[in-house]
Amino acid sequence: MSTGTGSTCEDNTLWDGFDMDDLTVTLEMSTERDKIQRLENRPYQDELVRSAAGGGNFVIVAPTGCGKMVVALRIIQEHLTKMKDKGLPSKIKFFANEVTLVDQQHELCQGHLDSKYKSTKIVGETKYKTPVSTKELIAQSDLLVMTPQIIVDALEKKTLESLSVFSLVIFDECHHIREKHPTNKIMSHYMEMKQSSAGNVQLPQVVGLTASVGVGKMKESEGTGGALKHIIHLCANMDAKGGIVTVREHKDSLAEYANHVESAIEVAKERISDPFKDCIVKCIMEPIEEEIIEKHRKSEDQLTHIKDIVSCQAKGTSWYTQWLDKLYSDKFLQIKRTCVNHLRVYNQALALNMDCRTHDAMNYILSQMNTICPAKQFRTPTDEKLYSLYTDNLEKLKAESAPDINVNPNLRRASRVPDGTYVTLTSKDDLRRKEESNMRLETVMDEAISMLQEQIQKDPLAFRQQIENFQKENKVSRETERIQTAEQPSTDDAISLQRLTRDIRINWRRKTAYRDIIDGN
Structure with missing residues (x-):
């Protein structure tokens, strides 16, 4: 504020x-x-x-x-x-x-x-x-x-x-x-x-x-x-x-x-296999989600966004980030907040893995773990469990993220795009069509x-009249909403709204160049 x-x-x-x-x-x-x-x-x-x-x-x-x-x-x-x-x-x-x-x-x-x-x-x-x-x-x-x-x-x-x-x-x-x-x-x-x-x-x-x-x-x-x-x-x-x-x-x-910035759309290709992602999801993120569910059962917290864990499968996306934000904002035990912090790191790593090199995603995890993991003498049992999930899978993640392993095919395609061009890489036809439509609509705008x-x-006066007409329509909408929400609308309110609506009908009958353009005449 x-x-x-x-x-x-x-x-x-x-x-x-x-x-x-x-x-x-x-x-x-x-x-x-x-x-x-x-x-x-x-x-x-x-x-x-x-x-x-x-x-x-x-x-x-x-x-x-x-x-x-x-x-x-x-x-x-x-x-x-x-x-x-x-x-x-x-x-x-x-x-x-x-x-x-x-x-x-x-x-x-x-x-x-x-x-x-x-x-x-x-x-x-x-x-x-x-x-x-x-x-x-x-x-x-x-x-x-x-x-x-x-x-x-x-x-x-x-x-x-x-x-x-x-x-x-x-x-x-x-x-x-x-x-x-x-x-x-x-x-x-x-x-x-x-x-x-x-x-x-x-x-x-x-x-x-x-x-x-x-x-x-x-x-x-x-x-x-x-x-x-x-x-x-x-x-x-x-x-x-x-x-x-x-x-x-x-x-x-x-x-x-x-x-x-020039825009371009490239059809993205997903990796045939992604052991780095599989390890993070199956060996780390899913156990953390299970930890949240288990701690919830033992607490007196109300069931809120936790019930969505099973259905929230879009790991590595903004949807999962939004779910984590909602989960973190809930009033619940600090234990769950700790779990959410770790999930955020791994979710961001998956997003990086999708758009960048797997090596970059691994480097991100290494840098963040130094921040979110407390020193050993200050760790709670939950901290220890989360840290163990990380260390138990660390060597495998490092092996799967070597620079010459698990190369992202989208980086090869992006490297062929001219400098200064904004590239949308997508494997989904609906997103590709949406981006193409956005480009055309920008020209229309x-x-x-x-x-x-x-x-x-x-004709500046005609434009002013067009503005006035829109504003009177907006006023009718505001007044209608106010009267509908009022417990006991007065007769004066109804008469005032009727007069305002009549004035708008009269104004709209006065055809202007703007009205003709909008109607396509």
């Missing part, structure tokens, strides 16, 4: 709004910041930054490796300067989806923001407990970097009553807006403010960043029209009436820095973006 500055509650504190056992508030308030680093201004980045100059909402789409965070930072700098010159208050939220990204982005912001601007990083790990008033946190910070769930929790608990306290909100990886994601919940709150205020509430500028807007759940047969509908719906959820912003004028400059940009340039 993360925290941000943003609440209109004067007396509420973060102690009341958050579980302080799960909250870390890192306030970076030093005004004696070392030398501010200058940002490199690349032509294509200038082009993207200019899109924010008017203060509208939009989504920036740029490939991986081109420096989208630098673009975001320059937008932040210009926003702070512009608001200060106008004598207006400015508060900025930057959302990253992972704690590690929060750390990285906050460090970058600190290195490039003028020391007169103060930043706050809030993440959900316990370092210390301090009740900090929401009002004080907002007042002291110009920029907050956090994960979206922090604000979702604050809005639900009323610790933060409104997003209007912020002047700019930036979402990294904004394509998650179409999913059941905290980003969606934040923008739903934004839309409720917008649609209920009749223009009387100050809304923050919203900027989205992503390497790919995707095509949603559209089928390949829907073509560009289906992708276009998905993208317009994403813009509606982001209230991005500025549409999609891409590099159009300085593509040569972008090509110098962007990580463009690019075509839909170009089509949308051309239409916005020709």
